[in-house]
Amino acid sequence: MKLITAIVKPFKLDEVREALGDLGVAGVTVTEVKGFGRQKGHTELYRGAEYVVDFLPKGKLEIALADEMVDSAVEAITKAAQTGKIGDGKIFISTLEDVIRIRTGETGAEAV
Amino acid sequence: MTDIFQLQYALDTFYFLMCGALVMWMAAGFAMLEAGLVRSKNTTEILTKNIALFAVACTMYMVCGYAVMYGGDIFLSSITGDGATGAEEPATYAPSADFYFQVVFVATAMSIVSGAVAERMKLWAFLAFAVVMTGFIYPMEGAWTWGGAPVFGMYTLGDLGFSDFAGSGIVHLAGASAALAGVLLLGARKGKYGPNGEVNAIPGANLPMATLGTFILWLGWFGFNGGSVLATASVESANAVAVVFMNTNAAAAGGLIAALLVAKVLFGKADLTMTLNGALAGLVAITAEPSTPTALEATLFGAAGGVLVVFSILALDKFKIDDPVGAISVHGVVGLLGLLLVPLTNEGSSFSGQLIGAATIFVWVFGASLVAWGILKAIMGLRVSEEEEFAGVDIAECGMEAYPEFVSSKA
Numbered sequence: 001m002k003l004i005t006a007i008v009k010p011f012k013l014d015e016v017r018e019a020l021g022d023l024g025v026a027g028v029t030v031t032e033v034k035g036f037g038r039q040k041g042h043t044e045l046y047r048g049a050e051y052v053v054d055f056l057p058k059g060k061l062e063i064a065l066a067d068e069m070v071d072s073a074v075e076a077i078t079k080a081a082q083t084g085k086i087g088d089g090k091i092f093i094s095t096l097e098d099v100i101r102i103r104t105g106e107t108g109a110e111a112v
Numbered sequence: 113m114t115d116i117f118q119l120q121y122a123l124d125t126f127y128f129l130m131c132g133a134l135v136m137w138m139a140a141g142f143a144m145l146e147a148g149l150v151r152s153k154n155t156t157e158i159l160t161k162n163i164a165l166f167a168v169a170c171t172m173y174m175v176c177g178y179a180v181m182y183g184g185d186i187f188l189s190s191i192t193g194d195g196a197t198g199a200e201e202p203a204t205y206a207p208s209a210d211f212y213f214q215v216v217f218v219a220t221a222m223s224i225v226s227g228a229v230a231e232r233m234k235l236w237a238f239l240a241f242a243v244v245m246t247g248f249i250y251p252m253e254g255a256w257t258w259g260g261a262p263v264f265g266m267y268t269l270g271d272l273g274f275s276d277f278a279g280s281g282i283v284h285l286a287g288a289s290a291a292l293a294g295v296l297l298l299g300a301r302k303g304k305y306g307p308n309g310e311v312n313a314i315p316g317a318n319l320p321m322a323t324l325g326t327f328i329l330w331l332g333w334f335g336f337n338g339g340s341v342l343a344t345a346s347v348e349s350a351n352a353v354a355v356v357f358m359n360t361n362a363a364a365a366g367g368l369i370a371a372l373l374v375a376k377v378l379f380g381k382a383d384l385t386m387t388l389n390g391a392l393a394g395l396v397a398i399t400a401e402p403s404t405p406t407a408l409e410a411t412l413f414g415a416a417g418g419v420l421v422v423f424s425i426l427a428l429d430k431f432k433i434d435d436p437v438g439a440i441s442v443h444g445v446v447g448l449l450g451l452l453l454v455p456l457t458n459e460g461s462s463f464s465g466q467l468i469g470a471a472t473i474f475v476w477v478f479g480a481s482l483v484a485w486g487i488l489k490a491i492m493g494l495r496v497s498e499e500e501e502f503a504g505v506d507i508a509e510c511g512m513e514a515y516p517e518f519v520s521s522k523a
Contacts, residue, residue, distance in 0.1 A: 044313075044315075045313070045379050045380075045381055045383065046314075046316075046383070046385070047313065047385055047386060047438075048311075048378065048386075048425070048426050048429075049311045049313035049429070050313065051312065051313040051315065
C-alpha cells in the first residue's frame, strides 16, 4: 500500500477530486495548507507600506491506495492539476505500513 | 402657549433626540472600524474599550462634564423641566434633550482616542483617562467654545471670530490632541518601525468590518452635523437642516474619491483603508461649517480633506507616530483644515479667530492630556508587557478571544 500526498493549487481541488473519483478511489482527505516552493511568495501593500506574503495557500490531498492503483492515480492528479505555470504543486509517494478501518476493525488492503 | 408653538417645541425636541440617537450610533461605527483595522488577537479588547468608553463618557458628563461646559448643577439635578419657560435663554427644545445631544459628542471625542492607542495600551489606564477626558478636559474647552465662556478669563473666542458649527475643532481636533499625547508617551507597536527607518505594514484583520464601520459613521454624521442646527420646525431651520445634510454627504463623497485616487497614484493600487479614511476626512473637513458652502464647495472641501489625510498618515509614520487606524490624521490634521476652511464661506468668522481657537483647543487638550497620561504612566503604566503584546491584549486584558477555536468545555 502507498500513501500519496499531493499539493495542488486550491482552485484545482475539484478537478482532482473528480478525476480520482472516476478512477474509483474510495477516499481522500483534504487540508488547506500554506507553504512555499519555487513559486516563492509575493509583495502586498497596506497603507503605503509593503509586506511580504512568504507562504501561499495550497490544497493538500492525502490518499491511501493499493500498489496497483498508484500509477493511474498519479497520472490522474497530474493531468487534472496541471496548468503549466509555476506553482502547480508536487506529489509525494510513501510506503504505507498498515490501514485500520475504525468502524469494523478491518486492516490492510481491506480497509483502504 | 399657542398650539403652533407646542407643535414646534415637540418637533424640535424630537428632531434633536433622533439626531442624538444617530450620533450615538457613531460609537458603533468607531467600534467596527477599529476592530477591523487591528489584528484579530486584539479584537475583544478594542471592542471592550469602545463600548466601555461610551458608558464612562455618558456617566462623567452626567456627573460634572455638562455642568463644567454649560453651567448648572452637578448630576444634572436641575435639568428637568421646560426649555421654553424654565431656562434662562428660551429654547424650542427640552433641556434634557440638549444634554442627550451633547453627551454623545463627548463620547465621539473619546472614541477617537481608542483607535490611535490600539493594540498596546492597558485597558484600565485607557478607561482612567476616559474619566478625566470626558469629565474635565473636553468640558473645559467646550465651555470656551460652545459654552461662550472666556478662556481662563483672558479672551473670548466668539468675539475673535471663532466659529465651529458641529465640532471639527471642539470634538475632532480635541480627540486627536488627546490621542497624540497618549501615543507620544505610549510608543509604537512592536515591529511597526524597523531599526533602519523602515515602516512595516501591520494589516488589519477584518476589512468588511472596517467598511461597515465607515458606513455607520457616515450615517451617524447626519445626526452630528444635522442636529447641530438645533432646530427643524420652521421654514428657515428646515432649509438649514436640508443644506447641512446635503453638504455633509457631498463632503464625504468628495473625500472618499480624492483619497481613492491619491492612493492609486501613490501606491499603484486602490488601498481600501486609505479610502475609508478619506470618507471620514471629508466628513471632518465639513463639520466646522456645513451650512454655508454650496454643494460643490462642500465636495471640494471634502476632497481637500481626503488628499490631506493620505499624506498626513504617511508623514506621521515618518515621525514614528504609530496610529493603527489613522485617527490623528483624520480627526486632528483634517479637523484643523476644517476650521481653516470656515472663513471661505462664512463671513462671521475670521482666519485669525480660527487659528486662535484651534491653538487654544490643541494647547489645552494636548497639554492637559499629557499631564493626565503622565500621571497614569507613573501610577499604573500605560503599556502592556512585551509578552502580552505579542500574545495579544485580548488574552492579557479580557481573558477571552474574539474567535475562539479548539475550546473544550472542561475547565
